[in-house]
Amino acid sequence: MVTSEARQRANLNRMKELMEEIENTTNDSALIAELNELLRKHYPLSLKWHLIIFKSEVERSLKFLEDIRKEEVKMASRNRKQGKEPKEGLKQVYYKSSDIPSAFKLDYCLVYDTDINQYKWLRCNTPRNTRSKVFTIPKSMIGDGRLQWSEETKQKWGEDSIGQMEMVERAINN
8 A cells, every 4th residue: 555655755756757748848738737636636744835835836837838838839830940040140139129030039038238227138048938947946846755945946935934933833743
């Protein structure tokens, strides 16, 4: 018979695998449905606060992924020719988004230049519509059989003071 702890560990590992698969494929509808199903299950070994943050980060990642999917559909429907640049070539910096050729808009990122106090569009090494790091924070939170506060989570959410208080409460109640 499988214990609750083993089932939770298997579900968390499966969620991590699903996130990695979703990042590496465009045919992801069934994978997202399975991920949402696993998110609905109970994980009593993990702290409630960690579970709240984890679900929030997965939802944020799925919304970002939806935007990426829309861009992928848009790009596929345009049938643009790969690598066909304008005669004068692409610039590294544009100051207006309307100056960027439409087929290459996703290759540019908006940054603020403090020297001239103005926003500008720089050509990025990786396009904005990349799936490769969509689930960075949720994947980093999955530890050995439970959710944990990772370095990536700490960078975004700060110290885990609420989780530490919850651990103290659990210790007192047990």
